[in-house]
Amino acid sequence: MQGDTQDVDALMRDMGERSTAAARHLAQADAATKDRALLAMADAVEAALPAILAGNAEDVADAERAGLSAATLDRLRLDAARVAGVAASLRAIAALADPVGAVAEEWTRPNGLRIRRVRTPIGVIGVVYESRPNVTADAGALCLKAGNAVILRGGSDARRSSAAIHRALMAGLEAAGLPADAIQFVPTADRAAVGAMLTGLDGAIDVIVPRGGRSLVERVQRDARVPVFAHLEGLCHLYIDGAADLAMARALAVNAKMRRTGVCGAAETLLVDEAVAATHLVPILDDLAAAGCEIRGTLAVRALYPAALEATDEDFRTEYLDAILSVALVPGVEGALAHIARYSSHHTEAVVTEDDAVADRFFRAVDSAILLHNASTQFADGGEFGFGGEIGIATGKMHARGPVGVEQLTTFNYRISGSGQTRP
Amino acid sequence: MQGDTQDVDALMRDMGERSTAAARHLAQADAATKDRALLAMADAVEAALPAILAGNAEDVADAERAGLSAATLDRLRLDAARVAGVAASLRAIAALADPVGAVAEEWTRPNGLRIRRVRTPIGVIGVVYESRPNVTADAGALCLKAGNAVILRGGSDARRSSAAIHRALMAGLEAAGLPADAIQFVPTADRAAVGAMLTGLDGAIDVIVPRGGRSLVERVQRDARVPVFAHLEGLCHLYIDGAADLAMARALAVNAKMRRTGVCGAAETLLVDEAVAATHLVPILDDLAAAGCEIRGTLAVRALYPAALEATDEDFRTEYLDAILSVALVPGVEGALAHIARYSSHHTEAVVTEDDAVADRFFRAVDSAILLHNASTQFADGGEFGFGGEIGIATGKMHARGPVGVEQLTTFNYRISGSGQTRP
Structure with missing residues (x-):
């Protein structure tokens, strides 16, 4: 040898x-x-x-x-x-x-x-x-x-x-x-x-x-x-803000999670603003479930959507690469930022909101390679950027x-x- | 301990x-x-x-x-x-x-x-x-x-x-x-x-x-x-091409070597095209000697300029950071490129020529952080670039x-x- x-x-x-x-x-x-x-x-x-x-x-x-x-x-x-x-x-x-x-x-x-x-x-x-x-x-x-x-x-x-x-x-x-x-x-x-x-x-x-x-x-x-x-993982977050358009949020959540579940730009965690939990959470989760997605939620999520399984802290740290989604309620954009700062893999995160000030705050505060406002996380791809091909996606901060x-x-x-x- | x-x-x-x-x-x-x-x-x-x-x-x-x-x-x-x-x-x-x-x-x-x-x-x-x-x-x-x-x-x-x-x-x-x-x-x-x-x-x-x-x-x-x-050293070359303007070459050689000898952008090696050795070498070296520079030359240089000391291979590998200059004759720009490829620290190199095709060849072929045409190597400095300050000069290829x-x-x-x- x-x-x-x-x-x-x-x-x-x-x-x-x-x-x-x-x-x-x-x-x-x-x-x-x-x-x-x-x-x-x-x-x-x-x-x-x-x-x-x-x-x-x-x-x-x-x-x-x-x-x-x-x-x-x-x-x-x-x-x-x-x-x-x-x-x-x-x-x-x-x-x-x-x-x-x-x-x-x-x-x-x-x-x-x-x-x-x-x-x-x-x-x-x-x-x-x-x-x-x-x-x-x-x-x-x-x-x-x-x-x-x-x-x-x-x-x-x-x-x-x-x-x-x-x-x-x-x-x-x-x-x-x-x-x-x-x-x-x-x-x-x-x-x-x-x-x-x-x-x-x-x-x-x-x-x-x-x-x-x-x-x-x-x-x-x-x-x-x-x-x-390189990137080790794409633990991508989708945040539905209190000022989100519900129809857009539903479409983006299903696309971000379910278009292809095995890609690094697939959403793994859905964060919903408490302010619109009563109106937005159930329709979004119903759409996802109808598309075949397993929902794992916090206690607060399960109170509104009893069909959800229990999400542990480990779930929020997991890149499923599968038809499974972790869901939490957060107190507005600051709550979303705190959650993302704690769990993000610095790959791709998205915010859905009609409030440009919220989008601006999200863009300035999240330290990830790719940030999206009112668009699916699945656009995290060199081809979609117009690069005509990519050798990979990097989450480091040096050079690429x-x-x-x-x-x-x-x-x-x-x-x-x-x-x-x-x-x- | x-x-x-x-x-x-x-x-x-x-x-x-x-x-x-x-x-x-x-x-x-x-x-x-x-x-x-x-x-x-x-x-x-x-x-x-x-x-x-x-x-x-x-x-x-x-x-x-x-x-x-x-x-x-x-x-x-x-x-x-x-x-x-x-x-x-x-x-x-x-x-x-x-x-x-x-x-x-x-x-x-x-x-x-x-x-x-x-x-x-x-x-x-x-x-x-x-x-x-x-x-x-x-x-x-x-x-x-x-x-x-x-x-x-x-x-x-x-x-x-x-x-x-x-x-x-x-x-x-x-x-x-x-x-x-x-x-x-x-x-x-x-x-x-x-x-x-x-x-x-x-x-x-x-x-x-x-x-x-x-x-x-x-x-x-x-x-x-x-x-x-970082850069380990600035072993900077100044190449005087056959199509160089003599007055410009004299001024640039003295400035590149002698303005400040202790900076990383100071020239350490002078390469002169054989084609103009007879006309350009002696006036340039006379200027440098008059400015207090010690000249170390190859056999060919010493044949034309007997006052020069002998340059060894080690001299061409040495960043003097002092009033000493290694000098060699080279067969045109291709000779200069070969010398630079062998000895360069990939920091800063300059070409003096009135022939834009030569300058273009030099720019495309030399793999150093800073290349200059008809300007002194001592411009290798963030302030001179208009950066308003620099934390250092990097010769690596990643990021900076x-x-x-x-x-x-x-x-x-x-x-x-x-x-x-x-x-x-």
Whole structure:
């Protein structure tokens, strides 16, 4: 085992060095070349459909034999439509504006110096994910678009599916004359490879993006010695204010909770202003129950809505990712703010109110990545922001926050143009 | 000692908790309140002039007895003019625009959702510095302006000077009704306090800013478990291209190297295009020598300028911070890029040329925080950028890069305004 770990370390260090070299090349690649590669990748994915499905069938068969959960099998399974979606996603990323070289800010100093803040690639991104093979293409393509090299470490459950997709990405890089090392795929299932990536591979990896369940994200956040773009959970709150429009509140509550219950932007807790408990609570909870949602309420909620089960403190700390909702009454927006400050995962929170002063107070006081007024929490998604794809959603405060799209995968430098200015 | 360290850990954890509480309060403070505090601080510093100078005299006497270097004594020593400078700096920071609440970007989606990216405070900043007492005021004020709480850990050489300035800052906070814990000063000289800060104090500290010499920055970068805004060194290059105007090149070389030799933006290496070695090298080096600069050159440089000493490879890796310059000839801009890629500290590099294509190539290919065309490297300074003050210069790629002013001491969130939109 000792020998194996040393082998893995040497393998990973070599991948790191090759990524650094590829990143230097990619940073100079123009938009047209990168987009040509992305379009060629899409073509290659479509051409490789039989190989991808064959590899996937083997992965799925192994996973079924191993007794993996239905949810894991669903994430793992590909069909012609899903592979077409992978190709479509590559083409959509090709169609995005190139963030590299974009001037984020520009100003001129009294001495005539013109200062531009210009976006540049970060360098090398490490992506650690689990059983979704499509992450191979999405993450690889988003990193490439932003001029970064990427090291992909997918879950072993999906190894044949991901390897087949990775081969198509390599074909696209080659077709555009870009270095094959721009998108590397870790070829071993040894978990020591993840540990090596979390050390940064001797400075080669600039940032790590974990994509997967809570235990993966927890491990990465705990052990990484390089910056991490991630969210541990989306314990999203929806607050129905005393000045909420009832019809809007009903529609938003059902959508925020039930549109898709397994996404990080799904609402997990409903807070209702005591002032409108008598009028708003029962219709909203009836709608949710009719949509198949289990209601867990505080004593005060159960007094008005006896069908609710009892909510414990633990419920208010739980991201169900399921058709279950915790419900509490709060004394106005200040009560909602206090509850959110205590239980929030700093991901996404929404307020429903016709009172702009309440919305303003909510926006200023809640310290979460995404805040919404009179809109569903399920809009917490890079696509819905118009980012054209996201590599994940970050709840940290450094560099990226909220959906991490191609722009958030860049850094910047200052470029100053003068006419011989010396500093007095 | 075990007991002492435990005491320090408990002290620091308590400071961390109080900072977190203060940060929550500060995030809601409006611009007028923060500015009132900053102006009151300036008044309090002026009123405390005798106490500050008395404390400083004791610090200086101790430092002289301990045989500290002349440079350290100069950084430590305060007089009435320097204290007036501290007060002026506080007033200048008060006059800056409040970054908190500023809308960095704003757009509307096809479904009518209006998305704003709004700047918010980061939270708690830890600042670790050495013998400059004025950092106490500058760092405290910049963090406050950006709505952050700060934990200041100054060098023990300056402890009385810094404590006297800190008391004036506290008076300013109190005058504006802001929490005293917004700007805390570590009261112990025990180095375990720094170690505790580098762990982040149980998540209380969001980012660490080291201000001081190389060994301090190295320790912080190596040991910190939280993000760090810093630069290890400024090994800045000035490249004189074949298409450079000679008069401009002469003026820029002297200014970039000799205006102040001890600042991180001072040029340490001069690269001259072989194409103009015969015409440009000697006049430039004559100017530098006349200004008191020692020239260390490669063999090729010494062939044209025999007065130069021999430059070793180590010279090209050395940030002199002194009146010494390494000089090499390079084959055009590509040669300069290769040299810079090998030796740069990713801080600041400049190109002198009348050829815009060369400047463009330099701007696109050099991966440093600050790039200049036809201007002195000594403009690498937040004040010269118009930032109105900086807490330091960062060479990392995450979040802040280049001068770290009040805007770089903020993060952001997304605030989305709708009219009842649900996600299909």
